Amino acid sequence: MLPKTYDxxxxxxxxxxxxxxxxxxxxxxxxxxxxxxIDTPPPFTSGTLHLGHVLSHTWIDIIARYKRMTGYxxxxxxxxxxxxxxxxxxxxxxxxxxxxxxxxxxxKCVEWTWQAIEAMRNQFIRIxxxxxxxxxxxTMDDWYKAAVQKSLLEFYEKGMLYRDKHPVYWCPRxxxxxxxxxxxxxxxxxxxxxxxxxxxxxxxxxxxxTTRPELMPACVAVFVHxxxxxxxxxxxxxxxxxxxxxxxxxxADEDVDPEFGTGAVYNCTYGDEQDVVWQKRYxxxxxxxxxxxxxxxxNAGPYKGLKTEEARKAxxxxxxxxxxxxxxxxxxxxxxxxxxxxxxxxxxxLLPKTQWFIKVKDFTDEIVKVAKEINWYPEDxxxxxxxxxxxxxxxxxxxxxRVFGTTLPxxxxxxxxxxxxxxxxxxxxxxxxxxxxxxxxxxxxxxxxVTDVLDCWIDSSITPLIITRWHEAIEGDEEAxxxxxxxxxxxxxxxxxxxxxxxxxxxxxxxxxLTGEKPWDDVLINGMVAGPDGRKMSKSYGNVVxxxxxxxxxxxxxxxxxxxxxxxxxxxxxKWETVDYNYRFLQKVWNIYRFAERHLSDFDxxxxxxxxxxxxxxxLSRLHRVIKFATEExxxxxxxxxxxxxxxxxxxxxxxxxxEMIKYRLYGDDEExxxxxxxxxxxxxxxxMLLLAPLAPHITEELYQEMFKGHVGVKSVxxxxxxxxxxxxxxxxxxxxxxxxxxxxxxxxxxKNSHGLALNAKLKHVAIYxxxxxxxxxxxxxxxxxxxxxxxxxxxQGEPELEERITEIKPNFRTVGPRYGKLVPKIAAYLKExxxxxxxxxxxxxxxxxxxxxxxxxxNKEDIVLRKAVFSEGEEVxxxxxxxxxxxxx
Numbered sequence: 025m026l027p028k029t030y031d032x033x034x035x036x037x038x039x040x041x042x043x044x045x046x047x048x049x050x051x052x053x054x055x056x057x058x059x060x061x062i063d064t065p066p067p068f069t070s071g072t073l074h075l076g077h078v079l080s081h082t083w084i085d086i087i088a089r090y091k092r093m094t095g096y097x098x099x100x101x102x103x104x105x106x107x108x109x110x111x112x113x114x115x116x117x118x119x120x121x122x123x124x125x126x127x128x129x130x131x132k133c134v135e136w137t138w139q140a141i142e143a144m145r146n147q148f149i150r151i152x153x154x155x156x157x158x159x160x161x162x163t164m165d166d167w168y169k170a171a172v173q174k175s176l177l178e179f180y181e182k183g184m185l186y187r188d189k190h191p192v193y194w195c196p197r198x199x200x201x202x203x204x205x206x207x208x209x210x211x212x213x214x215x216x217x218x219x220x221x222x223x224x225x226x227x228x229x230x231x232x233x234t235t236r237p238e239l240m241p242a243c244v245a246v247f248v249h250x251x252x253x254x255x256x257x258x259x260x261x262x263x264x265x266x267x268x269x270x271x272x273x274x275x276a277d278e279d280v281d282p283e284f285g286t287g288a289v290y291n292c293t294y295g296d297e298q299d300v301v302w303q304k305r306y307x308x309x310x311x312x313x314x315x316x317x318x319x320x321x322x323n324a325g326p327y328k329g330l331k332t333e334e335a336r337k338a339x340x341x342x343x344x345x346x347x348x349x350x351x352x353x354x355x356x357x358x359x360x361x362x363x364x365x366x367x368x369x370x371x372x373x374l375l376p377k378t379q380w381f382i383k384v385k386d387f388t389d390e391i392v393k394v395a396k397e398i399n400w401y402p403e404d405x406x407x408x409x410x411x412x413x414x415x416x417x418x419x420x421x422x423x424x425x426r427v428f429g430t431t432l433p434x435x436x437x438x439x440x441x442x443x444x445x446x447x448x449x450x451x452x453x454x455x456x457x458x459x460x461x462x463x464x465x466x467x468x469x470x471x472x473x474v475t476d477v478l479d480c481w482i483d484s485s486i487t488p489l490i491i492t493r494w495h496e497a498i499e500g501d502e503e504a505x506x507x508x509x510x511x512x513x514x515x516x517x518x519x520x521x522x523x524x525x526x527x528x529x530x531x532x533x534x535x536x537x538l539t540g541e542k543p544w545d546d547v548l549i550n551g552m553v554a555g556p557d558g559r560k561m562s563k564s565y566g567n568v569v570x571x572x573x574x575x576x577x578x579x580x581x582x583x584x585x586x587x588x589x590x591x592x593x594x595x596x597x598x599k600w601e602t603v604d605y606n607y608r609f610l611q612k613v614w615n616i617y618r619f620a621e622r623h624l625s626d627f628d629x630x631x632x633x634x635x636x637x638x639x640x641x642x643x644l645s646r647l648h649r650v651i652k653f654a655t656e657e658x659x660x661x662x663x664x665x666x667x668x669x670x671x672x673x674x675x676x677x678x679x680x681x682x683x684e685m686i687k688y689r690l691y692g693d694d695e696e697x698x699x700x701x702x703x704x705x706x707x708x709x710x711x712x713m714l715l716l717a718p719l720a721p722h723i724t725e726e727l728y729q730e731m732f733k734g735h736v737g738v739k740s741v742x743x744x745x746x747x748x749x750x751x752x753x754x755x756x757x758x759x760x761x762x763x764x765x766x767x768x769x770x771x772x773x774x775x776k777n778s779h780g781l782a783l784n785a786k787l788k789h790v791a792i793y794x795x796x797x798x799x800x801x802x803x804x805x806x807x808x809x810x811x812x813x814x815x816x817x818x819x820x821q822g823e824p825e826l827e828e829r830i831t832e833i834k835p836n837f838r839t840v841g842p843r844y845g846k847l848v849p850k851i852a853a854y855l856k857e858x859x860x861x862x863x864x865x866x867x868x869x870x871x872x873x874x875x876x877x878x879x880x881x882x883x884n885k886e887d888i889v890l891r892k893a894v895f896s897e898g899e900e901v902x903x904x905x906x907x908x909x910x911x912x913x914x
Contacts, residue, residue, distance in 0.1 A: 026621055026730055030614035032579025032607075036722040040149050044157070048740050049092075051099055051156040053507055060096035061514040062088060063488040063544055064155070065527070066103035066163065068480075070110065071140035073147045075553045075561070075598055076520065078571050082587040083550055083663065084518045085153050089718035090658050091515075093746035099511050101159035101491050102148065106137045107429040107480050109198055110367075115428075123427050126455065133428040137164060147571065151580045152721045154742070161490060163430070163483040169451035171495035172478070173433040175486055175538055177444055180434075184383040184537065185422075187442065191294045192377050192421050195362045196318030197370035200425045201379055203479055203526075204417070207372050208363035211356060216285060217340055218351035221246065221263040224271045230255070230263050231350075233285025235357060237343065238335035239292035241268050241324045242313040247302065248288045250276035255288060266348050267339070268325060275306060294374035296360070297417050314373050332371070380423040380432055380476065384533055388413040391529065394536050398547055401661045402593040405524060405549040409532075412525040420530070422479045429477025431455065437464035437471050485530035488514045488543040517544040521551055521593065548661045550590065554597040561598075569598050581720035582606040585671075588663040588719050609671055610723055613716070616679050617727050620705055623690045627702045629735050637697065639807050640704035641755050642762025643682040646673065647708055648753040654715055655749060663719070670715055678708065681766050684783075688810030711747040764797060765804045765811075768911065771904040772812045775913055784813055789914035791818040791896075796908050824896060824910050826903070832891040833859045839887050850876045855888065863890060 043049060064084055067077055088100045115121050115132045123129050141162065148155065161168060179185040193202040217237050220229040230246055246263055248255035255274070262271040272290075279298065280289060291302045293310045303310065313323045320327045320335045327335040343349035360372040384391075392413050400406040423432065431453045433445035445452040446460045454473030464471055489495070492512040496504035519527055528547065535543035554560060555567030562568065574583050585606040590596035636644070650673050657666035689701040710732055717724040721742060728741035738744055776785060790812075794801050798821040801808075809817040833855045835841075841848055854874060855862055865872045871884045893900050896912060904911040 026614065026618040026727075028618070030611045030723065032581060032610075032722065033576065035726050036150075036152070036580050039722050039725045040152065042725075043154070043740070043742075044149070046739060048742060049100065049154045049156050051097075051101075051159060053503075053510060054097045055506065055510050057095060057097040059099065059510050059515065060088075060091045061099035061488075061492060061511040061516075062101075063491060063514045063517045063531075064100070064102050065519050065523075066105040066161070066484055066487060067144065068105045068108055068110070069137050069140040069144065071143050073144055073151075073571055075569060075571060078151055078583060079553055079587040079590060079596065080518060080520055080550050081148065081153060082151060082584045083548065083590075083661075085151075085155075085721075086584075086588060086663060086718045087516065087518070087548075087658075087661065088154055089721065089742060090746065092742065093714070093717070093744065095745070097510075099159075099491065099514075100155050101161060102145075102153070102155040102157070103161040103487065103490070104137075104141050104144065104163070105480060105484050106141075106162055106164040107477070107483060109200070109426060111137060112426060112428050126427060129427055134164060137162075150575060151571070152584065154721070159491070163480075166451050167495075168483070168490065169430045171490060172430050172483055172486060173445065173450045173452065174447060174495055174498075175489075175534065176433060176478075176482075177447060177450075178538060179382055180442075180444055182537070185380065186383070187378065187380050187436070187440070189376050189378045190381070190418065190421075191300050191374040192379050193360075194316065194373045194375040194377065195368065195370050196314075196316065196373060197368055198362065199316055201377055201421050201423065202362060202364070202372070203421055203481065206362065206364035206526075207360055209358035210361045210363065210369070212359055214355055214357055214359070216353045216355045216357075217343075217349060218286065218353075219343055220348045220350060221265065221290070222348075223258065224262040224264045227261075228258075230258055230274060230288050231286040232288045232290050234290060235355065236292070236295055236336065237339045237349075238320070238324075238327070238332050239295050239313065240265060240290070240339060241320075241327070242292040242294075242311045243268075243270075243272055243290045244293055244303065244308040244311060245272050245291040245306065246274045246288055247277050247280050247291055248274065249280040249282040250278060252280075252282045252287050266346055267342060275302075277302065277305075294376070296374065300374065300417075310376060312375060314375065316375065318370075318373065332373075379421050380474075381419040382422050384420045385416045385418060387533060387537075388416050390536065391533050394532050394542050395528075397542050398532075398544060401546060401548045405521070405547070405593055408521070408524045409529055412529055420479075422482050423474075423476035424479055426477050429480065430483055431477055432474045434474045435459040435471040436474060437467060437469035439464070439467050439469055441466040441469075443471055481526050481530050484527060485534045486538075488512065488517070488531065488535055489538065494539070512539070513542050514544045516546045516548060518548040518550070521549055524549065546661070549593045551593055551595040554595050556598055556600060558597050569600075574603060578603050578607040579610070579722070581610055581722050584721075585609070585667060585719060588667040591664050592662055609675060610720065612675055612679055613720075613723060613727075616674070616683065617709060617713075617731060619683065620709055621731055624702060624706055624709075624731065627699075627706055629703075629706055631699060631703065633700055633703050634696075636700050636704055637807075638758055638761045638803055639682065639685050639765060640700055641758035642765070643677065643708055644704060644753050645755045645759050646677055646762070647711055648750055651711065651715065651747045652749040655746070658718075667719060670712075670719075674712060674716075677766075678712065681769070682708070685765060685769065685807055685811045688813075692810070713741065714744060714747045717741050717744075761800055761804050764800055764906070765807055767906045768792070768801070768804075768808055768909070769811050771906055771911055772808075775902065775904065776812075787812060787814045787913070789816045789818075790814050791820055791824070791912045791914070792909050793820045793822060793824040793912065794909040795822065801909065824903075824912055826901075826910075826912075827895045828892055829895055830859045830863055830890065831893045831900075832889065833862065834889050835883070836887050836889055840883065844876075844879075844881065847876050847879060847881070851881055851883075854881075862888070863892075866890070 062084060088098050092098045111133050119132055121129050121132050193207050195202055214235050216233050216235055218233050220231050222229055243265055258274050259276045261274050264271050291299050293303050294300055311323055313320055315321045318332055320330050322328050327338055340349055362368040362370050362372060392410050395409050433452050435443045435454055441464050443459055455475050459471045493504040493507045497508040531543050557567050559565055582603050586603050653669055654666045686701040689697045713724050713727055725741050776783060792801055801819045805819050835848060835851050862872050873882050894903055902913040
C-alpha cells in the first residue's frame with residue numbers, strides 16, 4: 025500500500041537506480057519503427073548544472089519520453105562540451121600549472137574535466153533525465169576529435185578553409201581571437217570628445233567627434249558625408265594629426281552619419297567594423313597602436329605602455345592643452361565586449377592577426393534557405409537566425425590561441441604552404457605529432473606545426489553528425505551506415521535563444537556543406553531562466569538559485585513541472601511558490617491514488633460491465649478531451665498549456681468533484697454501481713498516470729508499480745503507450761449532466777461551509793425546483809443525494825412558491841444614537857411598525873425620511889439594520905440558484 029505521505033527523496037533515487045540497472049532507456053537500432061533522434065545540447069563541463077540546464081534538458085526529456093510512448097525509436101544520447109578557456113583558467117589558477125608545460129597542463133585539464141562530467145551526469149540522473157548513458161560523448165574524446173578534423177579536411181578540400189591575416193575580434197584579457205558570436209555590445213556611460221584637426225594647408229580645421237581619442241596614432245583618414253555642405257570644401261584635402269604630425273586624407277563616403285557628433289569621423293585601424301570596411305574600400309594603410317594585452321605600442325609614441333583607458337585620458341588632456349579638444353560630453357553608448365564569458369566582459373579590440381577561417385559569408389543565403397526547410401518552434405525564432413545571417417561582416421574565425429582544444433590538422437611552411445594531415449592518422453595534434461611528410465611538398469621548406477586550437481563551436485556544430493555516426497559511416501562501417509540512414513537528418517534540435525546565432529547557425533552550415541541536407545526536421549527554442557525577482561540570474565544580484573537547493577526540498581518532479589510551465593521561446597522566472605504549488609499538487613495526486621488503491625485492490629479491469637453511470641461517463645468524456653488536447657500540444661512541443669490543463673483537471677475535476685461524487689457508491693451496498701465506479705476510476709487514473717509520466721516520471725513510476733503493474737505486466741510505466749484519444753468516449757450529454765452535478769454540489773458545499781458543517785454532515789431536507797433542467801436533475805438525483813448525504817432530496821418540476829419577509833428591522837445604534845439620542849427608541853418603533861414601506865423606500869431612494877415627536881429624521885442604508893428571510897409553506901428556508909434550478913434548504 026502507498027504510504028500516507030509522498031516523499032520524493034525516498035522515491036526518486038530508488039527509481040533512478042532502477043531505470044539505470046534495468047537499462048529502461050537503452051537504445052537499440054530498430055528500422056521497423058520510425059526514428060526520432062534528438063540532437064541534445066552538450067553543456068560545457070563546468071562541474072555543475074544550473075537552472076537553465078534543468079529547464080532545457082527537462083524539456084528534451086519530456087519529448088523523449090512522450091515519443092517513446094507514441095511508438096518511436098528514440099535516439100537520446102547526451103554529450104559534454106569539454107574544451108574552453110574556463111577550464112584552462114581553472115587549471116592555471118587553482119592547480120598552479122602553466123601552459124608552458126603543455127603535456128602536464130593538458131593532462132590536468134582532462135582530469136578536471138572528467139570530474140566535472142561525473143558530477144554533471146549525476147545531476148542529470150537526479151532530475152530524471154532518460155538519456156541512454158551508453159551513448160555519452162565528449163568533445164575531447166579521440167574519436168570525436170577525429171570526426172571534427174575529418175570535417176575540416178573536407179572543408180579544406182572544398183577550398184572553404186583558409187589562413188589569412190585579417191582584423192579579428194581580440195580579447196586583451198583572455199589573449200585570444202573570438203568569433204563574432206562571442207562578442208556583443210553593452211550599453212554603458214562614456215564621453216564623446218570633440219577635437220579640431222588642423223588642415224595641412226593651414227586653411228582651418230575639421231572638427232571630429234570620437235569616443236576613443238587613444239586611437240589617434242592609428243588614424244589613416246577622416247570621413248565626411250558627400251552631401252554634407254559643411255565639408256564640401258575640405259574633401260580631397262589633408263589634415264595634420266596633432267601630436268603625431270602625420271597627414272591623412274579627408275574622404276567623402278555615404279556610410280558617414282552626418283547627424284552623429286560633428287558629422288566628421290576619423291578612420292583608425294581598427295576601432296570598429298566600419299573602420300575595416302573603409303580601410304579595404306579605399307586601400308588605406310594599416311597602423312596598429314594596441315598590443316595584444318591591451319596596452320599601447322610604439323606607434324603610440326609617448327603613450328607607449330599605457331593601457332588604452334590611460335592613453336585615452338592622457339591624449340585628451342594633451343589635446344586640451346593644445347587648444348584642440350574643445351568639448352567633452354557624457355554619452356550613453358554601445359561598447360563591444362567579450363560577452364560570451366560573463367566573468368570577462370573585457371572591451372574588444374580589432375587586431376589584424378594571422379588566423380584560420382572558414383568561408384561562411386558567401387553561403388549565408390544558402391544557410392537561410394536550408395533553415396527555412398526546418399520547422400521552428402516558435403516560428404518567429406527563424407527570424408533571429410536570418411537576422412544574424414544577414415549581419416555577417418566577414419568569415420568565421422575558427423582558430424584560438426589556447427591549449428585545451430581540438431587542434432587544426434595542419435602544418436605550414438615558412439612560405440605559407442599548408443600541409444594537411446592524412447585521414448588515416450586522425451586525430452592528430454601537430455604540437456606533438458610529426459607531419460605526414462618531412463618537407464613541404466611544394467617548396468621543400470621545413471614544416472611548422474599549427475599550434476592553435478579550434479573555436480569550441482567547431483566541435484559542437486557537428487553534433488547531429490556525431491550522434492548519427494556520420495564519420496564511421498563514411499569510413500565504410502556497415503552498422504554505422506544503417507544507423508546514419510535511419511537517424512539522419514535528426515528529428516529535433518532543442519536549444520536556447522542565446523545560441524541561435526552560434527550553435528544553430530553553424531550546425532546548419534557545417535551539416536549542409538558536409539551532407540547536402542538539413543541537420544534536423546524541427547528546432548525547439550527555450551528562453552532563459554530569470555531569478556525569482558524577474559531579473560537575469562546573477563551572483564551580483566544575489567538571485568541565483570541552484571538545482572541542489574530545490575530538489576532536496578521539493579524533489580525533481582516538482583521542479584520538472586516548473587520547467588514544463590515555461591512558455592516556448594520566452595524567458596521563465598524561477599518562483600519558489602510555483603515549485604511549492606507543484607509539490608502540493610503531487611501530494612494531491614498521491615492522495616488520489618492512495619484513496620483509490622483501497623478500492624481498486626480487488627478490482628479486475630477485465631470485468632464485464634453494462635453502461636456506466638452518468639457521472640462516470642462525464643469524467644471519462646472530460647478525460648478524453650484532455651488526452652486530445654495534451655496530444656496536440658505535445659506534438660507542437662508546447663508543454664505549458666497542457667501542464668496547466670492537466671493539473672487543473674486532476675486537482676479539481678478528478679479530486680474535488682468526481683472522487684467526492686463516487687465515494688457514496690464505493691462505500692455503499694449497490695454492488696453493480698460500486699463496480700461501475702471502480703471501472704471508471706481505474707480507467708481514469710491509469711490514463712492520468714500515463715499523461716503525467718513524461719512530466720513527472722518518478723511519482724508515476726511509483727504509482728504504476730504499486731497499483732497497475734500486477735494487471736499490466738510491463739516492467740516500467742515508461743515502456744507503456746501514450747493514451748489514445750477515443751471519440752466514442754466523448755459524450756456531450758454526460759458532460760452537461762456532470763457540470764450540472766458539479767454546480768449543484770458546489771452550492772451545497774458552500775451552504776455547509778457557511779453553517780460550519782463538515783462536508784460529510786447530513787442534510788435532512790433539500791428540494792430542487794427546476795423547469796428545463798428537471799429531467800437532467802432526475803438523472804443525477806442519486807449522485808447529488810449520495811454525495812451531499814441528504815436524507816430527503818426532492819426534485820420538483822416547476823418554480824417554488826417562496827415568500828420573502830422582513831424578519832428584523834432596527835436602527836444602527838452606532839450611527840443613529842449620536843445623532844438622535846433620546847429619540848432612538850421611538851425611531852426603532854417607527855421602523856418596526858412601518859417595516860414594508862421603509863424597506864421599499866430605502867430600496868428605491870437609498871434613504872427614508874419621517875418625523876418623530878415633531879423632529880425630522882433622515883436615515884440612509886447604513887443607518888438601518890434590515891434582515892430578510894425566505895419562507896416556504898410557512899417555514900424559513902435558504903435558497904441558492906443554479907441556472908433555472910432553485911435549491912431550497914429546509
